[in-house]
Amino acid sequence: MQFDLGSRSYDLSTRPLVMGILNRTPDSFYDRGAYWDGDAFFARAEKLVADGADLLDVGGVKAGPGKEVTEGEELDRVVPVVAELGRRTGVPVSVDTWRAAVAAECFRAGATMGNDISGFADPGYLPAAAAAGATVVATHIRLGPRIPDPEPRYADVVEEVARYLQERVLRARQAGIRDSRIVIDAGLDLGKTPEHSARLLAASDRLAALGYPLLLSASNKNFLGRLFDLDVGSRGIASIAAHAVGVSLGCRILRVHDVAATRRVVDTLAAVLQSTGPVSAPAAPARGGS
Numbered sequence: 469m470q471f472d473l474g475s476r477s478y479d480l481s482t483r484p485l486v487m488g489i490l491n492r493t494p495d496s497f498y499d500r501g502a503y504w505d506g507d508a509f510f511a512r513a514e515k516l517v518a519d520g521a522d523l524l525d526v527g528g529v530k531a532g533p534g535k536e537v538t539e540g541e542e543l544d545r546v547v548p549v550v551a552e553l554g555r556r557t558g559v560p561v562s563v564d565t566w567r568a569a570v571a572a573e574c575f576r577a578g579a580t581m582g583n584d585i586s587g588f589a590d591p592g593y594l595p596a597a598a599a600a601g602a603t604v605v606a607t608h609i610r611l612g613p614r615i616p617d618p619e620p621r622y623a624d625v626v627e628e629v630a631r632y633l634q635e636r637v638l639r640a641r642q643a644g645i646r647d648s649r650i651v652i653d654a655g656l657d658l659g660k661t662p663e664h665s666a667r668l669l670a671a672s673d674r675l676a677a678l679g680y681p682l683l684l685s686a687s688n689k690n691f692l693g694r695l696f697d698l699d700v701g702s703r704g705i706a707s708i709a710a711h712a713v714g715v716s717l718g719c720r721i722l723r724v725h726d727v728a729a730t731r732r733v734v735d736t737l738a739a740v741l742q743s744t745g746p747v748s749a750p751a752a753p754a755r756g757g758s
Contacts, residue, residue: 527564568592609661676718
């Protein structure tokens with residue numbers, strides 16, 4: 469499976485990519501603004517890369533409900549750091565935004581991917597990505613970013629998400645974006661109950677079969693907390709387990725907070741997936757003479 473980011477190409481057949489999360493927000497559900505300060509933000513970015521991140525995902529507005537963030541505020545938060553990240557780290561940068569204007573400015577600043585949790589709700593998003601030669605992430609969401617959705621209902625969550633993603637892929641292709649620059653994401657927690665999210669994770673093979681790189685964003689998500697009664701600071705092991713399940717079922721991009729631990733999981737699974745030789749039985753222990 470070929471995947472392109474800017475001028476770089478990756479074979480995702482057996483080696484998934486690890487995407488490090490960088491929040492440029494004062495109210496992130498996970499870090500609560502710990503990296504809002506510029507120095508802390510760039511120190512975090514450099515650590516993620518040192519830990520093995522293949523790319524970085526920068527967001528200036530949290531997905532859940534919260535204080536209104538204007539387009540101008542979002543631009544001020546993300547465009548300068550996107551430009552600086554490319555210079556400091558040398559790894560591809562993705563921008564986590566659903567606004568076409570923000571995405572376009574970030575592409576001009578050097579971002580090579582637009583991670584849009586709205587499912588391309590802004591009509592200018594795909595044209596902006598196509599004009600920049602950028603990669604896009606088509607994410608399923610039932611209502612929209614920052615809109616509470618306390619009682620989501622589906623007749624069959626897996627089939628409905630699969631149809632939605634197929635339709636969004638078609639939109640991207642019609643906008644002129646090549647297949648190698650289209651990613652899909654089931655949108656765990658976005659308009660889903662914990663049971664819906666768990667079902668979608670278990671059905672990653674069904675979604676991967678659509679033929680596009682499947683991004684998994686399960687790291688420290690609420691569904692893990694609610695299923696296992698874990699607060700946000702205690703979901704690390706559950707997140708790693710979710711990543712292992714996802715990779716084994718076809719997920720090929722993991723969006724994560726703990727890059728070091730995820731890198732170990734990904735490298736282990738990649739070694740298994742790449743192993744094609746016969747496995748020898750262990751030698752029988754030698755028996756000592758009497």
